[in-house]
Amino acid sequence: MESLQDSPLFRPFAYIDGSWVAADSGEQIDVVNPATGEVIGRVPRLGRDETDRAITAAEASFANWKGLTALERADVLMKWHDLMHEHQDELARIMTLEQGKPLKEAAGEIAYAASFLRWFAEQARRVYGETIPAAKSNQRVLVIKQPVGVVGAITPWNFPAAMITRKAGAALAAGCPIVIKPASQTPFSATALALLAEWAGVPRGVFNVVPGKASEIAAALTESSLVRKITFTGSTEVGRDLMAKASRHIQKISLELGGNAPFLVFEDADLDAAVDGAMAAKFRNGGQTCVCTNRFLVQSSVVNAFCEKLAAAMNSELHVGDGTQPGINIGPLIDGNAVTKVSEHVQDAVEHGAHVLLGGNPHPLGGNFFTPTLVTDANGEMKVAQEETFGPLAAVFPFEDEEDAVAMSNDTQYGLAAYFYSRDLSRVWRIAEALEYGMVGINTGLISNAATPFGGVKASGLGREGGHQGLEEFVETKYLCIDLGE
Numbered sequence: 159m160e161s162l163q164d165s166p167l168f169r170p171f172a173y174i175d176g177s178w179v180a181a182d183s184g185e186q187i188d189v190v191n192p193a194t195g196e197v198i199g200r201v202p203r204l205g206r207d208e209t210d211r212a213i214t215a216a217e218a219s220f221a222n223w224k225g226l227t228a229l230e231r232a233d234v235l236m237k238w239h240d241l242m243h244e245h246q247d248e249l250a251r252i253m254t255l256e257q258g259k260p261l262k263e264a265a266g267e268i269a270y271a272a273s274f275l276r277w278f279a280e281q282a283r284r285v286y287g288e289t290i291p292a293a294k295s296n297q298r299v300l301v302i303k304q305p306v307g308v309v310g311a312i313t314p315w316n317f318p319a320a321m322i323t324r325k326a327g328a329a330l331a332a333g334c335p336i337v338i339k340p341a342s343q344t345p346f347s348a349t350a351l352a353l354l355a356e357w358a359g360v361p362r363g364v365f366n367v368v369p370g371k372a373s374e375i376a377a378a379l380t381e382s383s384l385v386r387k388i389t390f391t392g393s394t395e396v397g398r399d400l401m402a403k404a405s406r407h408i409q410k411i412s413l414e415l416g417g418n419a420p421f422l423v424f425e426d427a428d429l430d431a432a433v434d435g436a437m438a439a440k441f442r443n444g445g446q447t448c449v450c451t452n453r454f455l456v457q458s459s460v461v462n463a464f465c466e467k468l469a470a471a472m473n474s475e476l477h478v479g480d481g482t483q484p485g486i487n488i489g490p491l492i493d494g495n496a497v498t499k500v501s502e503h504v505q506d507a508v509e510h511g512a513h514v515l516l517g518g519n520p521h522p523l524g525g526n527f528f529t530p531t532l533v534t535d536a537n538g539e540m541k542v543a544q545e546e547t548f549g550p551l552a553a554v555f556p557f558e559d560e561e562d563a564v565a566m567s568n569d570t571q572y573g574l575a576a577y578f579y580s581r582d583l584s585r586v587w588r589i590a591e592a593l594e595y596g597m598v599g600i601n602t603g604l605i606s607n608a609a610t611p612f613g614g615v616k617a618s619g620l621g622r623e624g625g626h627q628g629l630e631e632f633v634e635t636k637y638l639c640i641d642l643g644e
Contacts, residue, residue: 162198162255162346167248169349172202172369175215176362181370182207187342192258192490192526193480199256201345204370209337209378212366216308216335217384219363224305224333228282231331235279238358242272242323242351249319249350251482256344257318258489258526259443260481270606271319274624277608278327281629285332298640303633305333306410307386310379312372312400314391315492316446318344322351324612324623325389326365332632334387335364337379343492345369376400383407387632390414391448394572394617401620412621412631414448414613416546417574420567421451421603422589424560425459427579428601433467435603436552439577441476441530442604444488445550446496449575449597449605452547453536455563458556461534465554469516469532472552476530478521490526491549500528500549506541507533507553517550538569546572560588568594574614577603596622 162168171178185203190196202208223231242249250264259267287302309329313321322338329336340348348367355365368375379385380403387410390400394415404411421439423432439451456464481489491497497520504518517531528550536542536553543555557563567576576595580586590598596614599605606612611622621631 162252165248165252167245167252167350167353168199168346169353170199170201170346171349172204172208173349173352173365173367174208174212175366176356179208181205187345187369189256189343189345191255192492193482195525199346201342201349201369204368205374206378208370209368209375210382212337212368213308213310213378213382213384215363216337216366219335219361220305220307223330223335223361223364226333228285231333232279232282234359235275235282235327235331238355238360239272239275239279241354241358242268242275245354249347252346252350253318253344254481254489256346257315258481258492260486260489263443263487264481267317267320270608271323273608274320274323274327277624278331278629281626282331284626285629285633292639296642296644298642300638300640302636302638304636306632306634307334308384309334309336309387309389309632310385311336311338312376312379312390312392313338313340313348315341315343316443316448318347319351321391322348324608324628328623328628329387329632330360330364332629334632335366337366337368337385339368339370339372339375339379342369342372377403380404380409381406385409387411389631397619410631412613412623413619414623415574415617415619416572417448417614417618418452418544418546418570418572419449419575419577420453420455422563422567422576422578423454423456423460423464424563424578424580424582424585425457426581426585427460428581429460429464429467431601432464432579433471435577435579435599435601436468437471437475437603439599439603440552441488441550444491446492446548448546451552451577451603453543454552454554455557455566456554457563458558461554461556465515465532465534468552472516472530472532476550478527478529479523488530488550491528493526496549497526497528500531500547500551503540503542503545503547503549503551504531504533507536510537510540512536512540512553538566544570560585564589564592571617572614573616574618575599575605
């Protein structure tokens with residue numbers, strides 16, 4: 159495969175006020191291919207001063223951008239969407255080189271990311287107000303929606319394109335300019351999107367990308383009175399800190415944080431369908447997603463049969479390697495720390511009585527590769543029950559009945575996504591309503607869709623992204639009372 163520098167979309171710069179810039183200090187961040195350990199490029203290591211300039215540029219662009227009609231903003235977003243599809247293969251190649259996911263999966267993410275631009279382009283013209291019957295005959299009462307203002311966004315490395323467009327699509331559709339801090343591991347997906355946004359006609363200052371020092375950039379965003387909205391995807395620990403700091407200027411905030419997703423399999427389930435769903439829900443992106451299954455809870459009467467079928471599917475369908483190579487569907491983990499965490503979770507599970515049915519070790523390829531692993535007889539004392547593993551470890555916990563399954567599922571601080579398989583319609587309703595999660599997949603392991611509200615409860619965050627709810631996060635509601643006189 160050609161080097162990243164050969165890509166027409168490769169931009170090793172920050173993007174501020176429509177210009178490609180370096181860091182004031184000249185500092186750079188090495189971007190490493192997790193499959194090979196090779197430095198594939200360098201990106202500026204920005205700090206507070208450059209971020210402040212991006213915020214100022216965004217504020218300066220706000221009046222003109224929100225002054226466009228909804229249709230005019232929608233047209234720009236649709237051009238951006240079309241350009242993403244036109245350059246899908248190149249965007250996927252950039253993503254695979256810096257993030258590691260297989261090319262086919264990366265191309266799928268580009269299509270998914272583009273779908274948010276299309277969805278919010280369509281929603282831009284549906285920011286409806288309302289009229290309310292007035293208490294007095296000479297008054298008229300209306301409600302309108304207006305853009306909140308400059309948005310500060312902090313996005314993760316695991317979905318380096320989709321987590322940007324899911325935020326930026328909604329913000330721009332509402333009329334808000336945005337300053338994005340992408341993950342340092344995956345900045346080139348962000349700058350490629352900035353280039354396409356420029357080609358699509360997004361005005362200068364409306365879309366800014368500031369890679370660099372996370373603490374300084376976050377501080378600049380939360381301490382600026384010009385920034386009226388913070389949106390973050392990442393760990394619960396960082397989310398708590400951002401939420402506290404956003405209180406200084408009473409910034410609106412939405413947080414998509416950690417998860418500990420249960421996947422319940424009841425004895426009446428179609429086990430073959432459940433295994434198919436398990437493969438999708440667990441091993442997409444090598445298990446490095448906030449909604450991927452962290453705990454398989456399987457009714458004891460079918461647990462052995464389920465484990466046998468899942469092990470067979472893992473053996474035959476999962477192929478580990480460099481994501482640029484054909485036939486690979488499990489790439490590397492993002493870095494050595496991720497490998498260490500998965501190894502610790504496997505070791506801890508064994509020490510607490512689990513049995514390794516498949517895998518259990520770093521992959522023979524070495525580096526950041528880990529063998530897809532299946533452990534049985536897991537219990538609540540294990541780290542895998544309490545912490546988000548973020549890797550290709552499937553841990554199976556037996557349960558006896560519905561009450562037991564619901565209690566085990568909800569025994570966590572998190573509440574992002576949950577899944578369950580059952581063919582009993584009454585049970586479907588009971589379990590769906592009892593699970594304390596923002597999203598529930600029923601007889602499916604894939605739930606993400608641009609048209610639906612994505613988000614969690616409890617320590618998994620605040621607010622929703624996607625759906626019509628996602629655009630509401632970027633507007634303020636204004637009440638107008640008009641006195642018509644006598």
